[in-house]
Amino acid sequence: MTRRIAFLASGTDDSSSALQALEAAHGRCKPEEADILVALGGDGFMLQTLHRHGALGKPVFGMKLGTVGFLMNHYRADDLLERLERAEPAVLRPLAMEAQTESGATVHSLAYNEVSLLRQTRQAAHLRIDLNGQPRLDELICDGVMVATPAGSTAYNFSASGPILPLGANVVALTPIAPFRPRRWRGAVLKAGTEVRFKVLDPYKRPVSATADSHEVRDVVEVAIREATDRTVTLLFDPEHNLEERILSEQFVA
Structure with a gap:
């Protein structure tokens, strides 16, 4: 199934380079017209993306190109479509x-x-x-x-x-x-x-x-x-590194 993807970057050199490469491979799409948003940066940029585009109701798949990436997946560009198909949702209510x-x-x-x-x-x-x-x-x-x-x-x-x-x-x-x-x-x-x-x-x-x-x-x-009773957002995670497992694992870190 063809998915329309909107790529969003934090503005760092690494995220800007990734943005250019991913748009060259998958095309450019506005967030309002996309099926999925892909955020390139760290947790701060993920929160910024949710605040800016959360009302659209589009699922967000983050890839870490920043300092902290608890809400992000690892950055890999070569198998993005397969990862999006396999991704597991985590529904958040602010x-x-x-x-x-x-x-x-x-x-x-x-x-x-x-x-x-x-x-x-x-x-x-x-x-x-x-x-x-x-x-x-x-x-x-x-x-x-x-x-x-x-x-x-x-x-x-x-x-x-x-x-x-x-x-x-x-x-x-x-x-x-x-x-x-x-x-x-x-x-x-x-x-x-x-x-x-x-x-x-x-x-x-x-x-x-x-x-x-x-x-x-x-x-x-x-x-x-x-x-909030009128707003939810859906984050997408690789199955082997989903958000529920990350939260559980944090309780066993010395």
């Missing part, structure tokens, strides 16, 4: 963030990895956490806190001592970053449909920013996070 700022603005964004709140100054953030409208933690004093998806749980979340979540487990991780009080609170694993709401308790003296993947909003006073 987080939807709604942030209210000190100026009264409301900012919406999506996150395929995590939404994180971080202190903007040398002073620790003071936050309240509500789950589904019910107060759960009256005051968290910390450098920050995040909500991570299973696909993102091996990234920043894991570096902050959060749990690695199995793909398809229908849960998210709520993980503090350098918590000071309560000192022993290590976070929680929540059902994916839970609404997590953070209230900044002292936004003027202790300002906080919110970041959905790479989209930062500064001087937030309240942030609500929930699983």
Whole structure:
């Protein structure tokens, strides 16, 4: 079966060279007209591709030509069509963030990895956490806190001592970053449909920013996070190196 492929490159020398070679072999196609998107770069470029083209609903096959490639397959150009035919899908549902700022603005964004709140100054953030409208933690004093998806749980979340979540487990991780009080609170694993709401308790003296993947909003006073109900994306992986196996393997790395 003939597939229309749109090749997208991160702009590095390696990815640009690969783009030229692949388009010479398979033709050039716009993302809107393609059956499959092939992203050439690292994980950062994959996230950029999902944010830019995720609404098209086209499956994305990534090939690593960047620094980090957890969401990517190995780069090989000679057997691409066969790999696409054999590729296994991983369906991801992003987080939807709604942030209210000190100026009264409301900012919406999506996150395929995590939404994180971080202190903007040398002073620790003071936050309240509500789950589904019910107060759960009256005051968290910390450098920050995040909500991570299973696909993102091996990234920043894991570096902050959060749990690695199995793909398809229908849960998210709520993980503090350098918590000071309560000192022993290590976070929680929540059902994916839970609404997590953070209230900044002292936004003027202790300002906080919110970041959905790479989209930062500064001087937030309240942030609500929930699983997006109207958006999914499909990533394609080589069968021998699929995303579920990668997430599992990360739990056994010393």
